[in-house]
Amino acid sequence: MTDLTNLTLEAALGGMAKGEFSSVELTQAHIDACQAGAKLNAFITDTHELALEQAKASDARRAKGEAGLLEGAPLGVKDLFCTEGVKTCAASKILGDFTPTYESSVTANMKADGMVMLGKLNLDEFAMGSSNETSAYGPVINPWRKDEDLVPGGSSGGSAAAVAADMCLGATATDTGGSIRQPASFTGTVGIKPTYGRCSRWGTVAFASSLDQAGPIAKTVKDAAILLESMAGYDAKDSTSLNIDVPKWSESCGKSVKGLRIGIPKEYSIDGMPAEIQSLWDKGIAWMKDAGAEIVPITLPHTKYALPAYYVVAPAEASSNLARYDGMRYGLRVDGVDLNDTYDRTRTEGFGKEVRRRIMIGTYVLSAGYYDAYYLRAQKVRTRIVEDFENAWQTCDAILTPTAPSAPFAVGRKVNDPVQMYLNDIFTVTTNLAGLPGISVPAGLNEDGLPLGLQIIGKALDEDTVFAAASALEKAAGFSAKPEKWWV
Amino acid sequence: MFTAERVGDPRDYIKGESGDWEIIIGLEVHAQVASNSKLFSGSSTEYGSEPNSQVSLVDAGMPGMLPVVNEFCVEQAVKTGLGLNAQINLFSRFDRKNYFYVDLPQGYQISQFEHPIVGEGEIEVLPIDADGNTLEPVTVGIERLHLEQDAGKSVHDLSPDETYVDLNRCGVALMEIVSKPDMRSPEEASAYVDKLRGIVRALGTCDGDMEKGNLRADVNVSVRKPGGELGTRCEIKNVNSMRFIRQAINYEARRHIEIIEAGGTIDQETRLFDSVKGETRTMRSKEDAHDYRYFPDPDLLPLKLEQSFVDKVKADLPELPDAIKARFMADYNLSEYDARILTADKTKSDFYEAVAKGRDAKIAANWMMGDLFGALNKASTDLEDSPVTADMLGGLLDRIADKTISGKIAKTVFEKMFEGGGTADDIIEKEGLKQVTDTGAIEAMVDKAIADNAGQAAAAKENPKLLGFFVGQVMKASQGKANPQAVNEILRKKLGL
Numbered sequence: 014m015t016d017l018t019n020l021t022l023e024a025a026l027g028g029m030a031k032g033e034f035s036s037v038e039l040t041q042a043h044i045d046a047c048q049a050g051a052k053l054n055a056f057i058t059d060t061h062e063l064a065l066e067q068a069k070a071s072d073a074r075r076a077k078g079e080a081g082l083l084e085g086a087p088l089g090v091k092d093l094f095c096t097e098g099v100k101t102c103a104a105s106k107i108l109g110d111f112t113p114t115y116e117s118s119v120t121a122n123m124k125a126d127g128m129v130m131l132g133k134l135n136l137d138e139f140a141m142g143s144s145n146e147t148s149a150y151g152p153v154i155n156p157w158r159k160d161e162d163l164v165p166g167g168s169s170g171g172s173a174a175a176v177a178a179d180m181c182l183g184a185t186a187t188d189t190g191g192s193i194r195q196p197a198s199f200t201g202t203v204g205i206k207p208t209y210g211r212c213s214r215w216g217t218v219a220f221a222s223s224l225d226q227a228g229p230i231a232k233t234v235k236d237a238a239i240l241l242e243s244m245a246g247y248d249a250k251d252s253t254s255l256n257i258d259v260p261k262w263s264e265s266c267g268k269s270v271k272g273l274r275i276g277i278p279k280e281y282s283i284d285g286m287p288a289e290i291q292s293l294w295d296k297g298i299a300w301m302k303d304a305g306a307e308i309v310p311i312t313l314p315h316t317k318y319a320l321p322a323y324y325v326v327a328p329a330e331a332s333s334n335l336a337r338y339d340g341m342r343y344g345l346r347v348d349g350v351d352l353n354d355t356y357d358r359t360r361t362e363g364f365g366k367e368v369r370r371r372i373m374i375g376t377y378v379l380s381a382g383y384y385d386a387y388y389l390r391a392q393k394v395r396t397r398i399v400e401d402f403e404n405a406w407q408t409c410d411a412i413l414t415p416t417a418p419s420a421p422f423a424v425g426r427k428v429n430d431p432v433q434m435y436l437n438d439i440f441t442v443t444t445n446l447a448g449l450p451g452i453s454v455p456a457g458l459n460e461d462g463l464p465l466g467l468q469i470i471g472k473a474l475d476e477d478t479v480f481a482a483a484s485a486l487e488k489a490a491g492f493s494a495k496p497e498k499w500w501v
Numbered sequence: 502m503f504t505a506e507r508v509g510d511p512r513d514y515i516k517g518e519s520g521d522w523e524i525i526i527g528l529e530v531h532a533q534v535a536s537n538s539k540l541f542s543g544s545s546t547e548y549g550s551e552p553n554s555q556v557s558l559v560d561a562g563m564p565g566m567l568p569v570v571n572e573f574c575v576e577q578a579v580k581t582g583l584g585l586n587a588q589i590n591l592f593s594r595f596d597r598k599n600y601f602y603v604d605l606p607q608g609y610q611i612s613q614f615e616h617p618i619v620g621e622g623e624i625e626v627l628p629i630d631a632d633g634n635t636l637e638p639v640t641v642g643i644e645r646l647h648l649e650q651d652a653g654k655s656v657h658d659l660s661p662d663e664t665y666v667d668l669n670r671c672g673v674a675l676m677e678i679v680s681k682p683d684m685r686s687p688e689e690a691s692a693y694v695d696k697l698r699g700i701v702r703a704l705g706t707c708d709g710d711m712e713k714g715n716l717r718a719d720v721n722v723s724v725r726k727p728g729g730e731l732g733t734r735c736e737i738k739n740v741n742s743m744r745f746i747r748q749a750i751n752y753e754a755r756r757h758i759e760i761i762e763a764g765g766t767i768d769q770e771t772r773l774f775d776s777v778k779g780e781t782r783t784m785r786s787k788e789d790a791h792d793y794r795y796f797p798d799p800d801l802l803p804l805k806l807e808q809s810f811v812d813k814v815k816a817d818l819p820e821l822p823d824a825i826k827a828r829f830m831a832d833y834n835l836s837e838y839d840a841r842i843l844t845a846d847k848t849k850s851d852f853y854e855a856v857a858k859g860r861d862a863k864i865a866a867n868w869m870m871g872d873l874f875g876a877l878n879k880a881s882t883d884l885e886d887s888p889v890t891a892d893m894l895g896g897l898l899d900r901i902a903d904k905t906i907s908g909k910i911a912k913t914v915f916e917k918m919f920e921g922g923g924t925a926d927d928i929i930e931k932e933g934l935k936q937v938t939d940t941g942a943i944e945a946m947v948d949k950a951i952a953d954n955a956g957q958a959a960a961a962k963e964n965p966k967l968l969g970f971f972v973g974q975v976m977k978a979s980q981g982k983a984n985p986q987a988v989n990e991i992l993r994k995k996l997g998l
Binding site: 094095101103108111113114115117214215216217218219221222223249250251252253329330332333335336337339341342343352353356376379380381384388 | 558561562563564565566567568569570597599601603606607608609664666792794795796799800801802
């Protein structure tokens with residue numbers, strides 16, 4: 014038998030449907046890969062025994078003809094999704110060994126569809142980071158390597174690394190400013206952030222509520238579509254959840270893009286952008302043209318204000334969302350001389366440096382006297398950015414941009430320079446601010462043999478077009494490179 | 502800007518060493534929304550349950566939990582707004598009020614800051630002086646009404662060095678009703694709260710139970726020279742009875758005057774009312790005031806109401822106390838005083854109406870306000886728990902009306918009824934209290950009385966006052982059951998008066 018871990022999700026589901034192998038066999042192969050890849054530090058919590066039990070139960074369901082959309086597929090879950098009976102800590106010390114009594118809506122949907130969960134994936138603490146170096150459980154190492162250890166991107170670094178290293182067939186992730194797409198770009202995987210409101214936020218540890226959105230990281234565009242079909246759906250428990258049907262996105266993959274108008278925003282050609290990124294983008298434009306799309310130059314004039322606005326809004330919401338971690342009811346508590354001292358000690362010890370930095374920024378921008386200058390102004394920028402896209406849709410159907418301004422960088426390189434780190438999100442934050450879907454597709458390798466991704470941005474709720482364009486890009490790029498398994 | 506145009510009645514001024522002072526009062530009333538479940542979670546709101554037995558994952562601030570607004574609570578707020586003759590805002594928004602405390606699991610309270618669900622309104626208030634006299638009506642402006650979550654309860658007295666937290670109340674819906682600074686005396690302030698209480702109870706949007714803390718007031722007090730520039734105000738938190746509201750205002754106003762007249766200045770601060778000592782004391786000063794960092798709650802969409810929804814709520818609005826009072830005065834010919842007492846809340850007005858319908862309205866009012874309220878008062882119980890129902894009282898009045906019993910016997914029947922003796926008919930039957938109207942029987946008793954007291958009978962002609970003596974004798978012989986009118990008539994005849 015071929016190595017089952019090389020399969021795509023689509024192929025693995027097909028193989029099980031045809032009876033070529035069982036979920037138990039498939040799951041065991043991935044457990045072996047996870048164990049062999051421990052060095053990458055992609056997982057915080059392994060649930061291998063549980064996975065084998067779930068696989069067994071899944072095989073039994075399949076035998077009875079009750080196979081769900083993800084039946085028997087061994088997947089990873091970012092440790093931001095609460096999982097009933099399985100430790101969920103958001104890569105933070107402050108949650109300690111917190112074990113939820115409830116299951117997030119997204120993972121509950123996937124479980125109902127037959128998912129097998131291999132474990133909880135590492136991430137930047139509370140999803141705050143672009144390199145997966147802020148995790149209290151240590152950095153995730155990118156399976157792609159050049160002389161030294163590289164970061165997998167963040168915050169869904171564990172998800173991206175595990176999929177790239179064939180440790181799971183796909184993984185859940187979340188994206189607040191690029192946390193699905195940038196790690197996908199850094200690891201040669203596909204990652205989509207759907208329209209805000211497609212996936213319920215209920216049971217997912219909140220970072221910035223108005224920006225957070227779950228999505229998958231997968232090996233192919235079609236795999237991403239299959240996973241998203243399972244993850245998405247209306248949930249009355251989330252007031253921002255959209256009450257609309259989930260289309261069969263997997264059927265949009267491979268659809269012709271003939272006549273599709275692809276916008277190229279001039280503002281995304283930023284100063285100091287590496288030539289390799291510009292040339293990849295040019296290639297992408299040529300591929301889309303070859304596939305029959307019409308290339309349209311567009312302008313998104315407020316793009317340059319997006320990143321600063323994002324780094325006001327996201328920390329503001331985070332400072333409030335993270336107030337509940339006070340040592341009173343669950344997780345870490347460091348007793349002090351009085352209540353305020355207990356708060357101080359608990360939160361100083363429990364939160365890492367980056368999280369504390371963002372809580373401080375968020376608290377500051379919401380303070381009396383600063384609210385108008387920062388938070389309110391950032392919200393105005395957000396409105397302008399939404400309008401930019403609205404205007405763009407007058408002349409195009411989707412937008413093509415690079416996903417990240419660079420290839421993966423070395424562990425430790427940017428960790429002490431927050432501004433450099435924040436720049437990683439420059440092409441991705443706009444879609445979060447506007448609530449639009451965005452996908453990253455691996456499009457090539459740079460001179461160092463490291464993966465680079467391109468991004469397709471779509472209209473709200475138009476994931477169909479996003480998947481069609483992404484699969485056209487995927488086909489043209491023919492990206493089939495895999496990292497050498499140096500960690501085995 | 503905080504302005505206060507109305508100048509109060511000189512009768513309400515406080516005399517200081519430097520002359521008259523006027524009190525400026527504004528109130529923030531927190532009224533718990535009558536609802537079976539909390540504002541943003543499905544937890545029950547039942548009072549008096551085991552600590553922490555009514556706490557959902559949302560209330561406890563567990564990771565990843567999200568609020569979903571309870572539409573019934575929204576409807577209750579709209580209803581209340583309409584009852585306050587206020588503007589209903591079709592667009593409103595929930596904001597987070599951020600602060601840390603042990604009984605606030607989320608680390609923020611969801612409230613409405615910039616865009617409340619209800620805007621300006623006004624109600625007419627009738628202050629009552631210490632002797633129970635109604636003073637002229639005062640119009641009190643409503644600044645706004647907004648919805649917000651209550652916090653949990655911290656219990657400090659179970660252990661010397663630990664604080665316990667009960668989250669049952671956490672997340673329960675409150676309506677914060679903010680008045681304009683339109684009140685000028687403690688009586689006006691308590692009349693305002695009384696009026697609000699009557700309105701929310703009539704609407705069924707809050708049970709108004711101040712003892713349970715379901716309706717409580719934050720009282721803002723400042724003093725000024727009559728009509729002059731406003732002074733610095735202090736806020737007295739969580740005052741939970743009408744009497745305490747008056748006491749707190751009186752104390753606080755005098756404290757301000759004393760400080761100012763001694764050359765001092767008032768610090769803007771938040772104070773507590775100590776009901777045992779009858780005084781207020783500092784809770785926190787302005788310097789310690791929180792920066793709540795309000796911002797729109799990103800977990801909730803703005804609240805958008807349809808005008809048709811508001812219209813429907815308005816159409817279904819029950820009759821409000823003012824309207825009931827006016828109707829009672831017109832339909833039942835009640836005095837303003839009686840109508841006011843009998844429409845103080847919905848229980849009273851419903852009760853009265855059930856008794857008065859088809860009966861003598863004035864007699865019904867007298868019985869309710871006199872005998873019934875007196876008995877309830879003596880038994881320290883409320884009309885809600887009255888052993889005598891409206892039907893029972895009505896039944897008693899029917900027996901007086903059809904002369905089955907006299908008014909005097911009715912008092913006895915009422916007493917027995919109050920003690921649980923059954924309906925008036927049961928008691929009259931069982932105790933044999935039916936009035937004797939049989940003239941033959943009365944005549945016999947009259948004859949016997951005259952025979953037994955021949956001397957007085959002879960004297961009666963000269964001294965008609967002796968009639969009373971004979972009436973007494975006959976009534977005594979009949980054990981009070983003889984129809985007094987018949988007794989009178991027969992006696993007059995037989996005594997030749």
